[in-house]
Amino acid sequence: MDWDDLRIFLAVARMESLSGAGRRLGLDASTVGRRVARLEQAVGATLFAKTPQGYVLTAEGGRLVAPAEAAEKAAVAAGEATRRETGISGQLRIGAPDGCANYLLPQVARRMCEAHPGLEIQIVALPRVVNLSKREADMAIAVSPPDTGRLTVQRLTEYHLHLAAHEDYLHAHPPISGLADLHGHRMIGYIPDMIFDRELDYLSETGVETAAITSNSVSVQMQAIRAAAGLGIVHDFAIPFAPGVRKVLPDLISLTRSFWLLRHADDRASRRLTLLAEELAQGIRQEVARLEGLYQTKGP
Template sequence: MDWDDLRIFLAVARAESLSGAGRRLNMDASTVGRRVARLEAAVGAALFAKTPQGYALTSEGGRLIAPAEAAEKAAAAASEATRREAGISGQLRIGAPDGCANYLLPQVAQKMCETHPRLEVQIVSLPRVVNLSKREADMAIAVSPPDTGRLTVQRLTDYRLHLAAHRDYLDRHAPITELDDLRGHRMIGYIPDMIYDRELDYLSETGIETAQISSNSVSVQMQAIRAGAGLGIVHDFAIPFAAGVRRVLTDRISLTRSFWLLRHADDRASRRLTLLADQLAQGLRAEVARLEAL
């Protein structure tokens, strides 16, 4: 059985579509379909059933997942054995919430690529937790540790958030010195039914229930605050990127959250990914500390 066919089989199983697998493999969907058909002919059974939701594994396909993943792991180990530690190359895909992806990971990725010139870093920012079981990424950063899944979890660092507004907004309104002064102000925050992790429910800790301007993206919220549209909870590490944004009521409203690094349990034996995970963790801690000190 050809390992390359198994690689394509796993991509379809994880993406649940030929086009999604093709994007991950940099391959035409029609080519992916032909390769799946070739593998099905080789094993003598249908591996996928086409449904309105996409390509679902048949019982025969489900039984092939474990040996295919074992072959994937063996291929990665063989590749690692021929690669010198000082010259880590290839692709590293990191999933992260958009605040981390926008304000921290670009600088961390830049330093990792300087250390490993042949490394390609991909940053995936999604309004949900990245699915490592479907191999949407090699590793992911989350704002809370997961309760389920075959994952290794490492606490990375704490970070702080405060209520903030642009100086133009503050100049147009009466001074804010007490929590009661927030009544009547326009608030900016998350769309309530799109908060995918309880740790992102920032405004509830201020006693404010409604945001007049809301988005599922913290970066969009920051742009609204920069535009002078109102007040919102922002990451301290994002403030250096937003000229004119000032923290408000720092003695009354101060939140602390944590970043967690998630990896698939099967990747623990990968020296390459472990080295890159260590560099990612060190870089993220240093960048949070640097930006919060500005």
């Protein structure tokens, strides 16, 4: 049985589509389909059932997943055993909420690529938790530790958030001296039914029940605040990227959250991924501290 066919089989099982697997592997969908058919012929069984929702594993396909993942793990270990120790190369896909992906990971990725010229980093910004079981990413950053799944979980760092607005908005609207004053102002926040983690329910901290402008993206929220459209809760580490945005009622509204690094449990044996996870964790900690300190130094 060809390992490369098993690799394609796992990609289809995880992505639940030929096109999705092809994008993950850099192949066209027709090639993926032919390779799956070849594997099915080799094992003498149908491995997938095509449904309106995508390609679903049959009972025979489900039984092949564990052996295929064992082969995948062995292939990764073999590659690491023969790789030169002078640097880490290959692809690393990191899933993250868009605040982290937009304001932290680009700088962290730059430093990691400078340290490892052969490394290719892919940043996947999703308004939900990345599914590591389906190998949507090699590792993921989350805003709360998961309750289920075969994952290793590492707390990275705390970060802080405050109510903020652009100075143009504040100059054009009534002054804000207490929480009661917020009810006369336009608020910006998350679309309520698209809050995928309870840690993102920031608006409740203000005492205001509804927002006039909402988005499932924290970056879109920040752009609305930069456009002087209203007030919203923002990451302190994002404020240096938004000239003119300053904190409002910082002594009354102050939130603390944490980032968590998630990895698939089977990846603990991978020295390469462990080293990259350590560098990523250190980079996130340093960048949060740098940016939060930068705002404190420059002030509003």
